[in-house]
Amino acid sequence: MWRALLNRTVSLLAALVVASVVIFGMLQAVPGDPAAFMLGLNAQPDTVAALRAELGLEGSLVARYLAWTGGMLTGDFGTSYTYRVPVAGLIADRIGVSAPLAAYALLLTLVIAVPAGLLAASRRGGVADWGVMGATQLGLAVPNFWFAMLLVLVFAVSLGWASAGGFPGWSDPVAAIGALTLPAIALALPQASILARVLRSALLDTLDADYIRTARAKGLSRRATVLRHALRNAAISVLTILGLQFSFLLAGAIIIENVFFLPGLGRLIFQGITQRDLIVVQSVTMLLVFAVIAVTFAVELAYTLADPRLRRR
Structure with missing residues (x-):
C-alpha cells in the first residue's frame, strides 16, 4: 500500500x-x-x-x-498587470465564491443522481427506469449555459424568486446561498445526469452477482439488498465520476459565472484573458490544475478505503 x-x-x-x-x-x-x-x-x-x-x-x-x-x-503568484495587486489576493477573494459554488453543485448532483440511479436500477425495464433514462438524456443534451439562461428567465425575471446575478457576499449567508442556488442548479443538471446513468449501470452489474442472489435467497428484501450490498460495491465507479465532476465544477464554471456575474475564479480567468493579464491567467489556471490533480489523487486514496483488496498492493 x-x-x-x-x-x-x-x-x-x-x-x-x-x-x-x-x-x-x-x-x-x-x-x-x-x-x-x-x-x-x-x-x-x-x-x-x-x-x-x-x-x-x-x-x-x-x-x-x-x-x-x-x-x-512560496505563495507568491506574482502581481496582476491590470489591477496592480498580488494575484494571491485576487485568488483568495474569488475562491470564496467558486469553491462554495462547486461544493453546492456537487451536493445537488448527489441529491438528484443517487435517488434517480437507485430508482432506475431497482425498476429495471419499467416505466420508472425509462423515465429516469429519458430525463438524464435530456440533461446531457441541454447545454448548461442555455439552462442557466432559462433559469434566469423563469425564476428571476418572470417569478422574481431569485436574483438574476451578482453576489452579495458572505456577510448575509442566506442571501449568498440564494445567489448561488440557480448557478449551482445549472451546473448540477448535466453532472447529475451522468452520475445517475453511471450509478444505474454499476448497480445493474452488481445486482447480477452471486452474493446478491444469495442474499435474496436468504429472505433479504430487494430494497435492503440494494442499499446494504449493491450500493456499497457500486460506490467505486461512482467515486471516479465524483472526483472528475468536482474538478469540472471547480474549474469549468467560467461560462456559468459569467452568465450570473459571479466574482469567482472562472470570471477572473475570463477577465484576465480579455485584459491580457497573463500572470493572472497562468496562475489561476495552474491553481485549478492543481485542484484537479489533487482531487484525482484523493479519489485514488478513497479507492483503498472502499475496496480492501487494494490495500494489499
Missing part, C-alpha cells in the same frame, strides 16, 4: 511539473506584448520597456518560468 501511495505521489508531482510547463509555454506563445497592450498604441518604446521590466517580462523564458514556479511554491 505504501509503495502504491509513493508511486501516486510521484505521478502527481510529475503531472504538476508537466502542467506548469505547458501552461507557461502556451501563454508565452500568445502573440502581442502585455505592456504595449496596457499602454495603448501611442506608447513610447522606452515607456513600454520600463513597464516590461516592472512586470517581470524581461529575461529568458527559463528564468521567468523558474521565477514564476518558485514564487508559487
Whole structure:
C-alpha cells in the first residue's frame, strides 16, 4: 500500500511539473506584448520597456518560468498587470465564491443522481427506469449555459424568486446561498445526469452477482439488498465520476459565472484573458490544475478505503 501511495505521489508531482510547463509555454506563445497592450498604441518604446521590466517580462523564458514556479511554491503568484495587486489576493477573494459554488453543485448532483440511479436500477425495464433514462438524456443534451439562461428567465425575471446575478457576499449567508442556488442548479443538471446513468449501470452489474442472489435467497428484501450490498460495491465507479465532476465544477464554471456575474475564479480567468493579464491567467489556471490533480489523487486514496483488496498492493 505504501509503495502504491509513493508511486501516486510521484505521478502527481510529475503531472504538476508537466502542467506548469505547458501552461507557461502556451501563454508565452500568445502573440502581442502585455505592456504595449496596457499602454495603448501611442506608447513610447522606452515607456513600454520600463513597464516590461516592472512586470517581470524581461529575461529568458527559463528564468521567468523558474521565477514564476518558485514564487508559487512560496505563495507568491506574482502581481496582476491590470489591477496592480498580488494575484494571491485576487485568488483568495474569488475562491470564496467558486469553491462554495462547486461544493453546492456537487451536493445537488448527489441529491438528484443517487435517488434517480437507485430508482432506475431497482425498476429495471419499467416505466420508472425509462423515465429516469429519458430525463438524464435530456440533461446531457441541454447545454448548461442555455439552462442557466432559462433559469434566469423563469425564476428571476418572470417569478422574481431569485436574483438574476451578482453576489452579495458572505456577510448575509442566506442571501449568498440564494445567489448561488440557480448557478449551482445549472451546473448540477448535466453532472447529475451522468452520475445517475453511471450509478444505474454499476448497480445493474452488481445486482447480477452471486452474493446478491444469495442474499435474496436468504429472505433479504430487494430494497435492503440494494442499499446494504449493491450500493456499497457500486460506490467505486461512482467515486471516479465524483472526483472528475468536482474538478469540472471547480474549474469549468467560467461560462456559468459569467452568465450570473459571479466574482469567482472562472470570471477572473475570463477577465484576465480579455485584459491580457497573463500572470493572472497562468496562475489561476495552474491553481485549478492543481485542484484537479489533487482531487484525482484523493479519489485514488478513497479507492483503498472502499475496496480492501487494494490495500494489499
